[in-house]
Amino acid sequence: MDRSSARNDLLLMVVFTAAVLTMPIWLTPIGAGYPDLLQKFAIFGIFAIGFNILFGLTGYLSFGHAVFLGVGSYTTVWAFKLLSMNILPAVVLSMLLAGVFALAIGYVSLRRTGIYFSILTLAFAQMAYNLAYSVLTPITNGETGLRVLRDDPRVLDHMFGIEVGESLPTPELFGLRTIGYEGFYICAVFLIIAFFVAMKITRSPFGLALRAIKSNQIRMNYTGFNTRPYTLAAFVISGMYAGLAGALMAVTDPLAGAERMQWTASGEVVLMTILGGAGTLIGPILGAGIIKYAENIFSAFNEQSLHHTFSFLPEPLQNAAVSISTMFVGEGWHLTLGIIFMLIVIFLPGGVMEGFRRITRWARKPPAPRRAQKIQTAG
Amino acid sequence: MDSIVLQFLNGLDKGGAYALIALGLTLVFGTLGVVNFAHGALFMLGAFCAVAMQQLLTLSVQVKDESVTFFDAFKEVPYLEIWLGDFGTSIIAWSVPISILLAIPAMLLIGWVMERGLIRFFYKRSHADQILVTFGLAIVLQEIIRIWFGANPIPVSAPPPVAGSADIGAWLGLGAGVVYPWWRLIYFVFSAIILAVVFGMLQFTTYGMVVRAGMRDRETVGLLGINIQKRFTAVFGLAAVVAGLAGVMYTPIVPPNYTIGMDFLVLSFVVVVVGGMGSLGGAVLAGFLLGILQSFASMNEIKSIFPGIDQIIIYLVAVVVLLVRPRGLLGRAGVMES
Numbered sequence: 001m002d003r004s005s006a007r008n009d010l011l012l013m014v015v016f017t018a019a020v021l022t023m024p025i026w027l028t029p030i031g032a033g034y035p036d037l038l039q040k041f042a043i044f045g046i047f048a049i050g051f052n053i054l055f056g057l058t059g060y061l062s063f064g065h066a067v068f069l070g071v072g073s074y075t076t077v078w079a080f081k082l083l084s085m086n087i088l089p090a091v092v093l094s095m096l097l098a099g100v101f102a103l104a105i106g107y108v109s110l111r112r113t114g115i116y117f118s119i120l121t122l123a124f125a126q127m128a129y130n131l132a133y134s135v136l137t138p139i140t141n142g143e144t145g146l147r148v149l150r151d152d153p154r155v156l157d158h159m160f161g162i163e164v165g166e167s168l169p170t171p172e173l174f175g176l177r178t179i180g181y182e183g184f185y186i187c188a189v190f191l192i193i194a195f196f197v198a199m200k201i202t203r204s205p206f207g208l209a210l211r212a213i214k215s216n217q218i219r220m221n222y223t224g225f226n227t228r229p230y231t232l233a234a235f236v237i238s239g240m241y242a243g244l245a246g247a248l249m250a251v252t253d254p255l256a257g258a259e260r261m262q263w264t265a266s267g268e269v270v271l272m273t274i275l276g277g278a279g280t281l282i283g284p285i286l287g288a289g290i291i292k293y294a295e296n297i298f299s300a301f302n303e304q305s306l307h308h309t310f311s312f313l314p315e316p317l318q319n320a321a322v323s324i325s326t327m328f329v330g331e332g333w334h335l336t337l338g339i340i341f342m343l344i345v346i347f348l349p350g351g352v353m354e355g356f357r358r359i360t361r362w363a364r365k366p367p368a369p370r371r372a373q374k375i376q377t378a379g
Numbered sequence: 380m381d382s383i384v385l386q387f388l389n390g391l392d393k394g395g396a397y398a399l400i401a402l403g404l405t406l407v408f409g410t411l412g413v414v415n416f417a418h419g420a421l422f423m424l425g426a427f428c429a430v431a432m433q434q435l436l437t438l439s440v441q442v443k444d445e446s447v448t449f450f451d452a453f454k455e456v457p458y459l460e461i462w463l464g465d466f467g468t469s470i471i472a473w474s475v476p477i478s479i480l481l482a483i484p485a486m487l488l489i490g491w492v493m494e495r496g497l498i499r500f501f502y503k504r505s506h507a508d509q510i511l512v513t514f515g516l517a518i519v520l521q522e523i524i525r526i527w528f529g530a531n532p533i534p535v536s537a538p539p540p541v542a543g544s545a546d547i548g549a550w551l552g553l554g555a556g557v558v559y560p561w562w563r564l565i566y567f568v569f570s571a572i573i574l575a576v577v578f579g580m581l582q583f584t585t586y587g588m589v590v591r592a593g594m595r596d597r598e599t600v601g602l603l604g605i606n607i608q609k610r611f612t613a614v615f616g617l618a619a620v621v622a623g624l625a626g627v628m629y630t631p632i633v634p635p636n637y638t639i640g641m642d643f644l645v646l647s648f649v650v651v652v653v654g655g656m657g658s659l660g661g662a663v664l665a666g667f668l669l670g671i672l673q674s675f676a677s678m679n680e681i682k683s684i685f686p687g688i689d690q691i692i693i694y695l696v697a698v699v700v701l702l703v704r705p706r707g708l709l710g711r712a713g714v715m716e717s
Contacts, residue, residue: 123694123698126694127690133690135687339515339519341511341515346500
């Protein structure tokens, strides 16, 4: 790697860190500057970065990544119950266990490629989800969801003499609370570390091998390169990212339910990655942010606030506008999501990042050498 | 013995639904080469054709209830009852079979619009793109249904003569306790008929022969001066109708809500993969096989040995099949193998 790109990476890292840490400031004007939403940005950002290491780099489309999210959440809550309310052991254990699950599922699923791989991961996810609801109820507490109780053993806390007060104990990191802005900054630090690791992976020879697998796995095999360990490593890493995201979900809200493992949750992270731009570093985080932000904005609208928004229109027009837009907001937010997603896949398969690239290219090169450009993109 | 027969029967209607949806999926894949994640949504749309028909037939007007004399009471009376009397009542009762008449043209139209409007732009794109765009479409369709019909399951009743249970035990000389809902038997017979019709069309008509030839070697058929594209679009329409009819007839068994398509989609994909992508016979065989296996796995005797097996049996079978025989039970060699 030459020096200039190393400098670019450093610059990217610094800008990214600054942007994440100042999120509460620059997101306030658009109404996203409050801790709950910021935490979601960070958590789903981690989830999407991890998913991108698998899908973006190797091209393996997993439809079962929510399993690792669920495993992370359950492990964290169990760690809270059995060990300590400190989040460090919980997070470490969650990542380890998610990694073990990813190793097992990946070892089997990666024997197949293409749609078969997608179906295999989907099958494992559905199995995990169904089991979590039925026979594994002693571990997962079924539909009610797993939660922290006052009289749980918490071995480590007892060892260090931390006693539970009258109220339910809350997760903490050496005295830092995990709610509000403190909670956001904990998640933000994890996000920055996750981003840094992902960048290192992408730039490393290992990342190069993964991208080579995406462009032509058969040719890689013919050159005598055993691709299996590489794809498996990518799968495990992305599973551990998902485990971390699941752990942070349970950290900010100590409750774990099986619905986190449902395949629609797996679909959501696919949407985020595609929307932002699969295979890019920033894209998945952008995608996660956009979807969570839009979800927040759109589902907050109701008929009254719509009437308020369209109050500049004359009465009949206003009613028409409200009745049309009410389909797309509130509970109808999924409709908007589906439409956006279809438009992205149809017109902008590279996601938002591809859009940026097109705009900058268009701005740099006026339409004159259009022909040459076309050939370039085709090749 | 009784319970084994019962479980076998239980598997048949579910297997029929799986087979019908999987048949459409694999037809579309075999002809157009498209992995259609919106196929479950077509099943759901079919189910809501039945709901819409029931709501249409029971459009009511408020009429003063003459039997209550103390105060003015009103009751809802469907228009059909007012206009046609008892005949109207029985039309309402038979709303599910009647809605087949609505479902066939409606699903044909929906299938055609879907293929011409969206799917055809994705022939040449990767399978991942196809999965993603049809997944988006499925979300959109199901949300539209949710806006229109609400989120709660809507019960649809079977016609009264077949609403009860059939005394299977007496027919087969088993214990008297072996009874089975009529409608589920009808569903099985119905799905068998539909399957026979589709296979007959493909096997014994010239049109179907050309379609099969196109599945084998699209280019050569095109070079012979046949517009194979047009026929493949028709096949997509056919697949939509099959999925829709499977949905219509399924409504009395499970009250449909807007997520029913997704639930069936995941299972039918597994069915297709087990049967072999692009193999029609495989889809049907795997559909019934998995349906029956699932109902056997939910027997208490088996559940006590392997707890939770009923929840995962289908996926477990899929994993084993994919690992041992990746082309599926009846799949042709070389179809999407790697």
